[in-house]
Amino acid sequence: MTALLDIRALSVRFPTAQGELSALDSVALELQPGATLGLVGESGSGKSLLCRAILGLLPRAAFVAPEARIRFGGEDLLRLDSAAMRAIRGRRIAMVFQDPMTSLNPVRTIAAQLIEGMRVHLGLASADARQRALELLDQVGITAPEQRLGQYPHELSGGMRQRVAIAMAIACRPELLIADEPTTALDVTVQAEVLQLLRRLQSQHRMAMILVTHDLGLAAGYTDEIAVMYAGQIVERAATRVLFKTPRMPYTRALIASVPRLDGEPQRRLVAIPGRAATFYGDPPQCRFAPRCERREARCLQEKPALVPAGSDRHLYRCWNPEAA
Amino acid sequence: MTSAAPAPLLELRDVSVEYPLGRRRVLRAVDRVSFALHHGEVLALVGESGCGKSSVARAVMQLEPIADGRVLLEGRDLARLAPAELKLARRRFQMIFQDPLASLNPRRRVRDILEAPLRIHGVPAAERRRRVARVLELVHLDPHAVLDRYPHMFSGGQCQRLSIARAIVLEPALLVCDEAVSALDVSVRAQVLNVLHDLREELGLGMLFISHDLAVVRNVAHRVAVMYLGRICEIGSSARIFSAPAHPYTVALMSAVPIADPDVPPPVVPVRAGEMPSPLAPPSGCRFRTRCPSADRRCAEEAPALRAIATDHSVACHYPGSVPLAQRTPDPS
Numbered sequence: 001m002t003a004l005l006d007i008r009a010l011s012v013r014f015p016t017a018q019g020e021l022s023a024l025d026s027v028a029l030e031l032q033p034g035a036t037l038g039l040v041g042e043s044g045s046g047k048s049l050l051c052r053a054i055l056g057l058l059p060r061a062a063f064v065a066p067e068a069r070i071r072f073g074g075e076d077l078l079r080l081d082s083a084a085m086r087a088i089r090g091r092r093i094a095m096v097f098q099d100p101m102t103s104l105n106p107v108r109t110i111a112a113q114l115i116e117g118m119r120v121h122l123g124l125a126s127a128d129a130r131q132r133a134l135e136l137l138d139q140v141g142i143t144a145p146e147q148r149l150g151q152y153p154h155e156l157s158g159g160m161r162q163r164v165a166i167a168m169a170i171a172c173r174p175e176l177l178i179a180d181e182p183t184t185a186l187d188v189t190v191q192a193e194v195l196q197l198l199r200r201l202q203s204q205h206r207m208a209m210i211l212v213t214h215d216l217g218l219a220a221g222y223t224d225e226i227a228v229m230y231a232g233q234i235v236e237r238a239a240t241r242v243l244f245k246t247p248r249m250p251y252t253r254a255l256i257a258s259v260p261r262l263d264g265e266p267q268r269r270l271v272a273i274p275g276r277a278a279t280f281y282g283d284p285p286q287c288r289f290a291p292r293c294e295r296r297e298a299r300c301l302q303e304k305p306a307l308v309p310a311g312s313d314r315h316l317y318r319c320w321n322p323e324a325a
Numbered sequence: 326m327t328s329a330a331p332a333p334l335l336e337l338r339d340v341s342v343e344y345p346l347g348r349r350r351v352l353r354a355v356d357r358v359s360f361a362l363h364h365g366e367v368l369a370l371v372g373e374s375g376c377g378k379s380s381v382a383r384a385v386m387q388l389e390p391i392a393d394g395r396v397l398l399e400g401r402d403l404a405r406l407a408p409a410e411l412k413l414a415r416r417r418f419q420m421i422f423q424d425p426l427a428s429l430n431p432r433r434r435v436r437d438i439l440e441a442p443l444r445i446h447g448v449p450a451a452e453r454r455r456r457v458a459r460v461l462e463l464v465h466l467d468p469h470a471v472l473d474r475y476p477h478m479f480s481g482g483q484c485q486r487l488s489i490a491r492a493i494v495l496e497p498a499l500l501v502c503d504e505a506v507s508a509l510d511v512s513v514r515a516q517v518l519n520v521l522h523d524l525r526e527e528l529g530l531g532m533l534f535i536s537h538d539l540a541v542v543r544n545v546a547h548r549v550a551v552m553y554l555g556r557i558c559e560i561g562s563s564a565r566i567f568s569a570p571a572h573p574y575t576v577a578l579m580s581a582v583p584i585a586d587p588d589v590p591p592p593v594v595p596v597r598a599g600e601m602p603s604p605l606a607p608p609s610g611c612r613f614r615t616r617c618p619s620a621d622r623r624c625a626e627e628a629p630a631l632r633a634i635a636t637d638h639s640v641a642c643h644y645p646g647s648v649p650l651a652q653r654t655p656d657p658s
Contacts, residue, residue, distance in 0.1 A: 042510035158374075187373035188537065192581040192592045199591075214511060217540075217583030221591035241587040258515035260544040262582050263653070266563055268544065269519050273512035276480045 003030040004175060004208050005054070005072050011065035012053060019281035020063070023049050025233045028307070033175065034206040038219035038240065040255075041229035044277055047212050050229070051178050053078075054210075055095060056085040073175065091121040094169035098181035100161035103168065104153040110137075110164055111149035114171060121172045136167040140197055159190035163197070170201055177202070180212040195222055216259050220244060228252050231277050231288040234307065238315040248310050248322040251289045287320060295321045332400030333361040334499055334531045335385065335418075340394035342380045352604055354380040356555040357394065359631075362548075364498065365529040369546035369563075371536060371578070375601055377555040378535045382503045385533060386420050387411065398499070416446060419492035423504040425484035429476040435487060436472040442495050460490040463527065464520050482513030486520055493524065500524075501533045506541060518544060539582050543567060548637070551575045554601055554612040557631060561638030571634055571645035573617045579650060588655035595648050611643065619647040 012024040024046050031037050039047045052058055054070055056077055070077040072093065077085065097103055105113055114133040118124045124132065130149075137145035140163040153161055162182065169177060179198065183191035199222060202209055213219055219226050219240070226243045228236045228251065236249040247253040257271035275292040283304070287293070290300035299320050307318045310325065342355035355377040362368045370378045383389045385396055387403050396403050398418060406414055422428045429438055439460065443453045461468045464486040476484055485505065492500055502521070506514045518541065524530050536542050542549060543563065550560040551572065559572040570576050577596040597616045602608055610628050614620035623643050631641040 042512060188539070188581040189373065189577055189594050189596065192583075192594045195591070215583065216511070216585040220585045220587045221583050221589070244585070244587050255511060256585060258512050259585050260515075260518070260540045261586075262540045262543055262567075262579065262584060264540070264543060266543055266546075266567075267522070269522055270515035270544065272515035272519055274516075276482065276513065 003071075004033045005029070005031040006069070007054075007071075008067075008069040009065060010050070010053060010068040010070065012049060012058065012068075013063045013065075014059075014061055015063065016281075022280045022282065023062070023232050024053070025280075025283070026307075027234055029227060029234070029237075031176070031208050031210065033208055034202070035225065036202065036209045036211060036223045038223035038226040039210055039212045039229060040214070040216060040219050040226055042214060042277060044231075044279075045229040046232040047229050048180055051095070051180055051210065051212060054178065055089055055093060056080070056082070057089075087121075090117060090174075091172040092174055093176045093178065094172065094174035095178040095180065096162070096165050096169050096182045098184045100158070100165040100185075101153060103165045104161060106153055108152070109149065110151055110153070110156075114149075114164070114168055117168060118171050132171070133167075136171055137164070139170075139201070140164070140167045141193070142167075159186055159194065162186060162190075162194055166194070166197065166201075170205070170207070173205055174207060177207055177209045178212070179209060181214070182211075183218070184213075184215075191218075198222075216256060217261075228255070231280055233288060233318060234316075235289065235319070236315075236317040237307070238310070238317075242315050246310075246315075246323075246325050248315070248317040248325065249289075249319045250293050250295045250321075250323060252317075253323055287318070295319075295323075297321050332397070334364045334366070334399060335362040335533065336360075336395075336397040336400075337381070337385070338395045338397070340381070340384055340396060341392045342377070342384050342389050343392040346605075350605075353392070354555055354604060355384065358552075358555075358557055359394075360550055360557065360560060362499070362531055362533060364531050365525065366548065367525065367532040367534055367546045368548045368550060369534045369536060369542040370550050370552060371539060371542055372552035373537060373578075373601060375554075375604065376552040377604075378552050379503055381552075382420065382501050382533065382535050385501055386418065416495040417497050418499040418501065419495065419497040420501040420503065421485070421488045421492050421505045423508050425481055425488050425508070426476060428488050429484055429491075431476055434473055434475060438476070438487065439472075439491050439494055442491060446495065456494055457490075460494045463493065463524060464490045465516075466490070480513070481509055482516055485509060485517050489517070489520060489524070493528065493530070496528075497530070499531045499533065501535070503535045504537070505534075507536065507538065514541075521545060539579060551578065554607055555604055556612060556641065558613060558642065559638075559640045560631070561635070561640075565635060565638040569635075569638075569646075570650055571638070571640040572613075572642050573619055573644075573648040574613045576648045576650050577616075580653075584653060586655060589653050592653075593651070595651075611641075617648075619644045 007029040010027040013020040013022055041047045115129040118129040134145050142163055183194050223240050226240050227234045230251050236252045254273045273292055285304050287300045287305050290296045305318045305320050307316045338359050339357045344352045372378050384391050439457045440453045458468045506517050546563045549563050549566040550557050553574050559575045577594050581592050581594045608615050610626050611624040614624040629641045629643050631639045633639045
């Protein structure tokens with residue numbers, strides 16, 4: 001099967017006074033049509049920047065390595081001009097952000113915002129677009145859609161707004177949905193509803209999804225495959241179950257262990273990772289997690305580990321001294 | 326029966342908090358909330374945004390005027406203290422906030438930030454230095470490395486540990502934590518939770534721990550109070566609340582938490598879709614009835630009182646236990 005999205009050797013750097021800040025380092029990913037990839041990492045690990053790269057929304061100052069490729073349905077997104085990218089963004093690749101107010105215009109009605117995208121991208125007549133907007137609102141579980149169309153974003157609750165943002169994102173039947181922390185700002189009962197909604201829409205339209213999250217619980221329940229990011233690199237990639245059962249990279253294992261669980265022991269100390277993630281410049285010859293790693297050896301600070309296969313199941317990790325399988 | 330038990334560390338009796346909205350309209354964010362917290366105990370206040378949990382914290386800290394009821398700290402009504410007495414009493418209760426960087430003055434060195442509370446309370450210089458070194462040790466920060474630096478030079482987790490250090494430098498008996506770990510990354514959150522754990526063990530600190538994250542609450546709390554729309558709907562020991570939640574809302578909250586295990590099926594929430602109604606127009610009777618699968622006429626007519634159903638377990642529901650908590654164990658299929 002050919003991948004819907006195929007990213008190779010994606011390195012992104014930013015020139016700074018201290019040198020070239022390495023924000024993404026040789027990121028490689030594939031995503032099949034209809035599949036869900038979880039992008040897990042802590043703040044500053046590069047997961048949001050990776051999404052922006054896919055959407056062609058990198059900041060101007062960003063320097064992208066010449067050998068980098070982001071193939072989407074046969075085209076290299078890094079080599080499209082901005083007009084060609086606009087035709088893809090919002091239509092074939094859509095996005096949902098953490099704060100729905102960043103994608104909703106506060107001074108326009110829900111109807112105006114939902115209909116605009118469909119008229120621009122799909123060339124629908126106004127009446128048809130309105131009819132489809134009603135269907136979409138119904139699909140994302142909004143009651144009284146007729147009445148909602150005339151309302152403004154501030155008149156809706158947070159969960160409602162995120163549903164509208166999702167309706168906008170799926171309006172043009174995208175092949176890929178990038179959901180960047182889509183439920184982080186929502187209450188937990190609403191979070192479950194929104195994720196179920198995304199999952200249902202995904203199977204109905206065979207839409208692939210990249211779910212960016214810092215919450216391993218979410219990633220466990222809603223993804224087929226997970227890529228763990230640390231300091232701009234993918235440090236481990238595996239099918240979701242494999243990653244949770246046999247993490248090889250010490251960072252992945254520590255991350256799983258540091259999450260308090262509802263079914264965990266009360267009043268217990270948690271496994272904490274000492275220190276904090278550093279920023280790296282250039283291409284340092286070392287493992288980026290090594291300064292915080294309890295399995296560190298001399299080599300970890302002298303040579304950069306490559307992403308190597310762990311055997312079966314397309315399981316990859318980046319470590320000189322991995323955990324036992 | 327009058328003199329035996331010592332007064333609880335913190336007691337709220339029918340506390341209500343109201344915010345004036347102008348034109349004589351009033352938003353009642355907290356409605357007749359009562360609970361007691363004992364020395365060395367961690368009571369978690371959980372609920373979704375807008376349920377009033379932060380207003381309770383602010384009422385305890387005397388940061389909001391209380392519309393009704395009494396807040397007693399070690400038996401003393403805080404609202405009745407003269408300003409000078411309240412200032413003295415404040416040594417006994419301190420608070421930490423969600424955004425660690427915003428709660429530290431960016432233009433002061435760590436040394437000044439940590440010594441400020443001691444200076445306000447007239448502690449001499451030598452004693453100040455000794456106490457600051459001691460609290461930094463308690464939060465696992467190296468005094469030599471931090472004292473002369475500014476808050477922006479630290480990460481979020483370190484800043485939160487600094488605000489904890491500042492909060493405990495006066496040796497309080499009660500620490501109010503309002504979403505104190507919510508803004509932190511998971512690996513750092515574990516560091517801060519471990520610091521709180523150590524403080525409980527070493528200083529016997531009592532904590533009012535406000536959080537929306539039930540997994541974190543499971544880790545830290547001895548007792549749990551669940552709030553919905555300004556009222557407590559269930560309160561009890563952590564063991565009871567997590568193993569046998571009786572209020573349909575508590576069951577819904579617990580069912581909705583994702584579990585970091587790919588073999589546990591994703592959550593199914595047993596309540597009607599939708600969100601909390603506006604506190605400006607709360608439903609009649611039971612406030613949760615508009616989303617409750619068990620609601621009937623009685624729930625619309627009569628507000629359920631908080632009633633004990635077991636030792637240290639009370640629930641405000643006409644049909645406690647009517648929504649069972651589904652077992653969420655790994656499904657190997």
